[in-house]
Amino acid sequence: MPVPLSPDIRARIAEAVDHAFDQQIETTRRFSAIPSTRGAEGPCQDMMADLLRARGYEVDDWPIRMEDLQGLPDLGIIEHDFSRARSVVGTLRPARETGRSLILQGHCDVVPAGPLDMWRSPPFQPEVRDGWLYGRGAGDMKAGTIAALYAMDAIRAAGLSLKGRVHFQSVIEEESTGVGALSTLQRGYRADAALLPEPTSRRFTNVCVGVLWFRLRVRGEPAHVAWASQGFNAIKAAYRLIHALEGLEAAWNARAKADPHYGSMTNPVNYSPGIIQGGEWASSVPAWCDVDCRIAVLPGWDVEDCKREIEACVAEAAAGDPNLATNPPRVVWSGFHSHGYVLKGGDVARAILAEAHAVVGGAPLEDRYGTGLNDARFYNRYFGIPAFCYGPHAENVHGFNERVELQSIRDSTKAIAAFIAAWCGAEPA
Amino acid sequence: MPVPLSPDIRARIAEAVDHAFDQQIETTRRFSAIPSTRGAEGPCQDMMADLLRARGYEVDDWPIRMEDLQGLPDLGIIEHDFSRARSVVGTLRPARETGRSLILQGHCDVVPAGPLDMWRSPPFQPEVRDGWLYGRGAGDMKAGTIAALYAMDAIRAAGLSLKGRVHFQSVIEEESTGVGALSTLQRGYRADAALLPEPTSRRFTNVCVGVLWFRLRVRGEPAHVAWASQGFNAIKAAYRLIHALEGLEAAWNARAKADPHYGSMTNPVNYSPGIIQGGEWASSVPAWCDVDCRIAVLPGWDVEDCKREIEACVAEAAAGDPNLATNPPRVVWSGFHSHGYVLKGGDVARAILAEAHAVVGGAPLEDRYGTGLNDARFYNRYFGIPAFCYGPHAENVHGFNERVELQSIRDSTKAIAAFIAAWCGAEPA
Numbered sequence: 038m039p040v041p042l043s044p045d046i047r048a049r050i051a052e053a054v055d056h057a058f059d060q061q062i063e064t065t066r067r068f069s070a071i072p073s074t075r076g077a078e079g080p081c082q083d084m085m086a087d088l089l090r091a092r093g094y095e096v097d098d099w100p101i102r103m104e105d106l107q108g109l110p111d112l113g114i115i116e117h118d119f120s121r122a123r124s125v126v127g128t129l130r131p132a133r134e135t136g137r138s139l140i141l142q143g144h145c146d147v148v149p150a151g152p153l154d155m156w157r158s159p160p161f162q163p164e165v166r167d168g169w170l171y172g173r174g175a176g177d178m179k180a181g182t183i184a185a186l187y188a189m190d191a192i193r194a195a196g197l198s199l200k201g202r203v204h205f206q207s208v209i210e211e212e213s214t215g216v217g218a219l220s221t222l223q224r225g226y227r228a229d230a231a232l233l234p235e236p237t238s239r240r241f242t243n244v245c246v247g248v249l250w251f252r253l254r255v256r257g258e259p260a261h262v263a264w265a266s267q268g269f270n271a272i273k274a275a276y277r278l279i280h281a282l283e284g285l286e287a288a289w290n291a292r293a294k295a296d297p298h299y300g301s302m303t304n305p306v307n308y309s310p311g312i313i314q315g316g317e318w319a320s321s322v323p324a325w326c327d328v329d330c331r332i333a334v335l336p337g338w339d340v341e342d343c344k345r346e347i348e349a350c351v352a353e354a355a356a357g358d359p360n361l362a363t364n365p366p367r368v369v370w371s372g373f374h375s376h377g378y379v380l381k382g383g384d385v386a387r388a389i390l391a392e393a394h395a396v397v398g399g400a401p402l403e404d405r406y407g408t409g410l411n412d413a414r415f416y417n418r419y420f421g422i423p424a425f426c427y428g429p430h431a432e433n434v435h436g437f438n439e440r441v442e443l444q445s446i447r448d449s450t451k452a453i454a455a456f457i458a459a460w461c462g463a464e465p466a
Numbered sequence: 467m468p469v470p471l472s473p474d475i476r477a478r479i480a481e482a483v484d485h486a487f488d489q490q491i492e493t494t495r496r497f498s499a500i501p502s503t504r505g506a507e508g509p510c511q512d513m514m515a516d517l518l519r520a521r522g523y524e525v526d527d528w529p530i531r532m533e534d535l536q537g538l539p540d541l542g543i544i545e546h547d548f549s550r551a552r553s554v555v556g557t558l559r560p561a562r563e564t565g566r567s568l569i570l571q572g573h574c575d576v577v578p579a580g581p582l583d584m585w586r587s588p589p590f591q592p593e594v595r596d597g598w599l600y601g602r603g604a605g606d607m608k609a610g611t612i613a614a615l616y617a618m619d620a621i622r623a624a625g626l627s628l629k630g631r632v633h634f635q636s637v638i639e640e641e642s643t644g645v646g647a648l649s650t651l652q653r654g655y656r657a658d659a660a661l662l663p664e665p666t667s668r669r670f671t672n673v674c675v676g677v678l679w680f681r682l683r684v685r686g687e688p689a690h691v692a693w694a695s696q697g698f699n700a701i702k703a704a705y706r707l708i709h710a711l712e713g714l715e716a717a718w719n720a721r722a723k724a725d726p727h728y729g730s731m732t733n734p735v736n737y738s739p740g741i742i743q744g745g746e747w748a749s750s751v752p753a754w755c756d757v758d759c760r761i762a763v764l765p766g767w768d769v770e771d772c773k774r775e776i777e778a779c780v781a782e783a784a785a786g787d788p789n790l791a792t793n794p795p796r797v798v799w800s801g802f803h804s805h806g807y808v809l810k811g812g813d814v815a816r817a818i819l820a821e822a823h824a825v826v827g828g829a830p831l832e833d834r835y836g837t838g839l840n841d842a843r844f845y846n847r848y849f850g851i852p853a854f855c856y857g858p859h860a861e862n863v864h865g866f867n868e869r870v871e872l873q874s875i876r877d878s879t880k881a882i883a884a885f886i887a888a889w890c891g892a893e894p895a
Contacts, residue, residue, distance in 0.1 A: 213748075276709075279701070279705070319679045
């Protein structure tokens with residue numbers, strides 16, 4: 038069981054975090070200024086590789102080839118140009134490994150900003166206001182990644198060397214398929230635990246939903262709108278399916294009442310039509326409509342069974358409509374394809390983190406059952422590596438005016454540093 | 467009242483049409499092969515100007531400037547790049563005008579083709595199969611425009627000269643705003659009648675609905691879908707408005723029961739959401755959704771009153787939803803802005819056309835009350851020029867596998883030629 042850090046070492050680490058904190062926020066700001074939406078993560082990966090090299094990490098920076106990942110579990114579906122996809126792993130290895138090893142992992146991909154006019158300040162010109170850093174991706178999860186990097190720096194600045202090796206991983210595709218995390222596992226990186234500094238408001242995320250992405254493809258019979266009744270309006274028809282899936286969401290939330298973790302939560306299963314596109318002319322009855330949807334599945338639910346249920350729900354709704362029955366809509370699986378996850382074998386890590394969490398005072402470490410998924414699932418569920426999330430407090434993640442609280446960045450950096458030192462073991466350099 | 471053409475002249479004209487018919491179809495095919503969707507009509511206008519010049523018409527080819535059209539009635543709203551917009555008018559003027567003058571007008575803009583995989587043959591590689599010419603725009607209305615051109619040719623080939631001048635007009639924007647037709651009127655072109663060879667299945671369109679285009683703009687509060695209930699799904703909210711407007715459509719169709727022309731027609735007022743776009747990420751609750759809609763208004767209905775009703779309908783639906791009430795949707799007027807139309811002063815023209823229509827045998831000329839609008843309204847309603855549509859038989863206009871029947875092209879070319887000769891008066895050249 039954990040060997041607590043001495044109060045002296047704790048204090049030296051915390052001091053080192055405070056000392057470099059302005060620089061840390063500046064690095065976070067620069068990292069968040071890169072508009073690393075899907076397909077455009079390259080400059081973030083370059084910056085991260087540079088940061089790691091400058092600190093003496095051994096850097097592995099490789100292109101992700103989907104053919105290498107075939108057959109791996111919960112592999113998401115890639116539909117876009119993937120030719121520039123890369124993973125970056127920086128490794129810091131003691132001369133002689135006697136401590137536990139650790140993976141620190143952050144994703145650098147961010148979700149689209151949406152209409153700019155809905156942001157108070159431009160999403161990729163991050164700025165600090167009233168104790169918060171604002172910007173797309175600042176919260177989810179660039180502040181956390183940079184916090185982990187500076188946590189490692191603080192240990193060194195405190196005059197300590199780690200006894201176990203650390204793989205610092207910067208990945209892509211966390212927001213759509215998880216293939217970035219999967220690629221590091223396919224590449225062979227393993228450790229005794231993995232910490233993902235997602236914005237958990239300094240809680241311990243050990244349980245997490247899975248997610249499915251799918252596209253409803255409605256195709257109809259077009260016509261001039263002057264004889265609209267002769268045509269089949271695919272936009273209107275799509276809403277029938279959107280609505281039917283709300284029924285499935287309700288059924289799954291009813292089923293969730295029996296879940297050991299989510300049973301007491303209101304609507305842990307969230308379904309949302311997130312993107313819609315249909316038609317191309319106001320005076321033509323639209324013959325097509327595509328709706329991209331997301332739905333969660335709880336731990337223990339089988340993804341293949343859930344897919345079957347979704348398809349049956351859509352088919353049943355279509356059967357109830359003469360036009361849809363004649364032109365059956367398709368369900369296309371289009372991204373996340375993930376089971377839910379409950380941490381196994383993470384007791385020691387949790388105990389050490391609880392201790393580290395106390396470094397900055399406040400309430401004891403709380404567990405958090407995630408209703409959005411994260412990359413931890415791959416490490417633990419399929420590769421036996423205890424993996425969990427712990428990081429700063431962010432708001433409006435995936436929304437407008439996304440922001441992350443500076444004090445929570447400072448506190449979680451100190452806690453993560455204390456965790457790393459205790460987990461891997463630290464000795465005077 | 468009309469002086470019928472002599473049987474001999476009729477026969478000579480019909481013979482000339484038959485003689486050039488293969489060439490006419492080849493010209494129609496070439497004209498239809500140009501993908502002249504909105505903003506891309508330039509090459510069609512070039513081709514038409516070339517065809518007119520080669521035939522000795524005096525050609526006026528000018529850029530349309532929206533500032534010249536301000537204040538003109540039923541002026542549509544232009545939202546796209548309009549810098550390459552042109553009108554082409556070819557005039558054939560007798561040395562001494564003693565007959566009635568005539569405008570022949572066709573629009574060369576076509577609606578988008580939609581997904582190519584839904585076409586049996588590529589929409590802009592027109593081809594003849596089983597007596598039909600297939601292609602986007604072949605029916606609506608390139609076959610008609612070329613029919614009018616070859617009708618003029620046939621009169622000349624029959625050894626006749628017209629006694630009245632003819633303005634042959636090729637316009638754009640018929641499918642979205644009508645500013646092309648309006649520009650020819652602003653330019654000063656006038657005549658004693660206007661024939662628009664739209665695909666009317668050889669019927670006489672003398673009554674027509676007006677049309678309004680508008681965009682529903684829904685803006686909400688985004689969120690990560692993991693906490694979907696915290697966000698406001700603009701896609702779902704848009705449906706509430708789409709549905710409410712179906713109620714307005716039903717109310718207007720009920721009101722239409724009292725209309726002298728449309729009273730016995732089932733649902734002459736067609737409303738359709740034709741384009742939808744919303745959100746950009748499946749795992750973000752979409753914060754915006756735009757829906758482009760079209761609705762018809764009957765002759766005699768005031769457009770401003772109708773707009774007020776649409777706005778009230780949307781506002782009422784929004785008020786019934788807590789999220790929409792907080793973030794009121796907007797109605798943006800976005801294209802057609804047109805009153806309906808009943809032909810006035812067209813009795814002589816109709817009588818002459820009825821006579822000409824009989825040239826090729828078959829049933830007597832029928833009236834047609836249009837449920838989709840056309841450009842005729844501008845000429846008659848605001849400039850006192852009797853204007854009507856008469857042209858070939860087309861199917862799947864605005865749909866996939868749009869097609870126009872070759873026999874109907876031949877017949878309407880003969881009828882249009884006979885009409886022109888009788889209307890303007892013809893004498894041996």
